[in-house]
Amino acid sequence: MMKTRIDVSPEMIAFIGDGMVPCEDWPDTSVGFSYLFSPAICAFHTDTDACDDLTAADIVFVVKREACTRTFGMLPDAPATWHMPNEMRSIALAVRDCRLAGLAAATLRVAKSIELLCVTFEQLGDGSMIPADGTGVLTASEARRIAAARDLIDKRWNEKLTLETISRACGINRAQLTRGFRSMFAMSVADAIADRRLGGARQMLLATDLPVSAIGYKCGYLNNASFTRAFSRRFGQAPTQLRNTRLAA
The missing domain is CATH 1.10.10 (Arc Repressor Mutant, subunit A)
Structure with a gap:
């Protein structure tokens, strides 16, 4: 069984419903967007050659990579999955559950597919997409x-x-x-805090003349030794070495 194919444009194909995604006559250098209703998630795929990964989705878009960057000015950096916002879900349902027939159905699905892709990029651009965890356990x-x-x-x-x-x-x-x-x-919460603090410390070492010990204290380290150990593990050199490199330049 194959999903229904809708040729939206020479640079975009939509696949709707149950079944496999036929991997034929796709635009060159394509990326994929998939939409699943249970759970309500959408995903970005960099490897559209892996057709099996798209089978479970209710809707799949295969889009020429260059068309995305030309039209929207961006693409996600890597494969990712997000919770599908209500606005996107409503549009996606209109694509899947179209009640029209024949040419009218195809026309509506083309229009709604374009709208869904545009809203997806709008949500990605303004940072309102909430990442879904890898297990699907989180609401x-x-x-x-x-x-x-x-x-x-x-x-x-x-x-x-x-x-x-x-x-x-x-x-x-x-x-x-x-x-x-x-x-x-x-990563753990503690790891995220440490990573962000050490990144801030690195910026201060490069951009200010504050003493190394003062920078460590500002970044939450109570003594210079613990700051130096953490910084060296993270960046492969001590804070003083980084500072000296900047001064030498």
Whole structure:
């Protein structure tokens, strides 16, 4: 059994319904977007040669890579999966469950497929897409709170952050935060904080003349030794070596 094929344009094909995705006459250097209703997720695929990965989806778009960058000015950097927002789900349902017949159905599906792709890129561009965890265990609401926790870390990394303060600020309990964060981002909350702080420290070492010890303290390290050890593990050189490299340049 094969999905229904809709030729949207010379640069885009839509596949709808159950069954396999026929891998024939695709645009060169294609990427894929898939939409699944249960659970409500959408995904970006860089390897559209792996047709089996697209079989479970309700809707699949195969789009020429250059057409995406030309039209929308961007593409995701790597394969990714997100919770499908309600607006996108409504459009996707209109594509799948079209009640018209014949040419009218094909025309509507072409229009709605273009709209769905445009809204997908709009959501990606404004950062409102919530990443789905790899197991599908997290609900959209839980994923949204955990994404908010990551955003809090990225913005307030130089403050004193704990599991308790982050979970309270994001409306999720510590156990859910711990499990969900690792599931979504493949790292612990503590690792994310440390990574962001060390990145901030590196920027300060390159852009300011603050003493190394002062930078370490600003980034949450209580003594220079612990800061130096953590920085060396992360970047392969001590803070003073990086500072000296900048001065030598």
